[in-house]
Amino acid sequence: MESKYNLKSPAVKRLMKEAAELRGATEHYHAQPLEDNLFEWHFSVRGPPDSDFDGGIYHGRILLPPEYPMKPPSIILLTPNGRFEVGKKICLSISGHHPETWQPSWSIRTALIAIIGFMPTKGEGAIGSLDYTPEERRFLAKKSQEFCCETCSCSLSSALLPLDPNSDISLEHHMANELAHQINFKTESSSVGKRASEGEDASAEVSNLTLDGASNSSSFETVESSLTEQAEASAATKTKSPQSLLSPNNGRPHSPLRRRVVLYQRDNSEAPNIPRLIADVQEPQNDNHMGSAVLILVLTLALAALIFRRIYLAHDIKFQYEL
Incomplete structure (x- = not known):
């Protein structure tokens, strides 16, 4: 795969580094690029414990732009789950629907942890979101391990490492929830700041227009x-x-x-x-009347002088001719 891409490209260098870091599956998530496309990754995540998704394993795609990491990836879930629509780009603060909140320091690992943290949250009508009942989500969680991806031939029953009974699962998912909360908080704060800024700009524009209109009249x-x-x-x-x-x-x-x-x-x-x-x-005084009269008088005298001179010259030429 390395021979297909420009290794000097920032996106290629970053993705190659992340692929090496995520090569080994964990108990909670795993992601790798396709063999023939470095900019399309397939991932698997475990449903958060103590939720409607507990026991489920969910598979999806991550499509990365050529400008990555300066621009965010697009995330698509392929396993029916009751929270995100299947086969549709979902709207999250870390996805391509919100480039204004994306940070280049985030990575594919960040996106995977955030997806786990976002799953128990409410859809609230966002693009690609679903609000299935808890019973439906639990049913889909049990059935999810039967899913097999046709593109990468990934079987979810073996996609992740088995859970270690002695491992602290709640700690990992607490980190996921905390990350999702922070991302949501940043997005909300950014939106409020943006609206406030737009409001201030609009007020300033109206004020300027008012001042301009007042100065003109x-x-x-x-x-x-x-x-x-x-x-x-x-x-x-x-x-x-x-x-x-x-x-x-x-x-x-x-x-x-x-x-x-x-x-x-x-x-x-x-x-x-x-x-x-x-x-x-x-009443405004018309001071131009006197000046116009003087100008007309001067022009009249000049014209009279010119006419007199021409008559005089003609008479002088006639007198000399007679002599």
């Missing part, structure tokens, strides 16, 4: 708020025609700002004891 809102608090309307203004409200006496149109002031005054003409603000809103 600060002058308009200042005048409008002043009008709301201070604008006065008189009954005489209400009797004027709409055209007189929108145009001053000299016929020049009001600016949009002054037009809004006048209309607001007309609509609130009954408001008592409100100081008059219209006098504070000054």
Whole structure:
């Protein structure tokens, strides 16, 4: 198998090392890659004691990505068990469904121990999870040792070492439960932190949008708020025609700002004891009229001078020709 893969690849080096470490079966788990595929492993785990899975041995597949250990594996159970769907990638915090919680320091051994710890937990609708009754799970646990994998020809009755009556089984499974609890806790904490971060980002974005909008229209809102608090309307203004409200006496149109002031005054003409603000809103002065008049005068004089010069030159040429 070594000749098929690039031995300098981090994934290949890591998987070769883990395969050597897990070569020998234990009482609780065993896993090895297929003979022709280093990135597909088959495993067997013993059901946790004092649970509905006590006495069962369960077989499954682990599919590893080329980026392993930077990306998590996918886990598929092949033995009917009543907790995980058969032939479907299950959703765990150590599986490919949750790459955000995977840690490169975890290994295939970590995944095996975590599976044992996760088995007694509730499915809660997760992908690939089942919630069979305790009676059904106990029945499947007894029947599980009859299972034989068609791919790796593994017989579960001999997949693991027999239990040693003197060994402390509860200690190993306590470690599995503790690991599953820690992984669940980290996943929940990460999700809460992520939601909080997203909430803060959303709040900051809304705040920025509000501030941007306020800065873009600060002058308009200042005048409008002043009008709301201070604008006065008189009954005489209400009797004027709409055209007189929108145009001053000299016929020049009001600016949009002054037009809004006048209309607001007309609509609130009954408001008592409100100081008059219209006098504070000054009409913009058109300082360009004088400059335009001067420019037109200068251009007119220049054009007249040019015309006079051309007439003079034409007359001078005619006079010289006659001579």
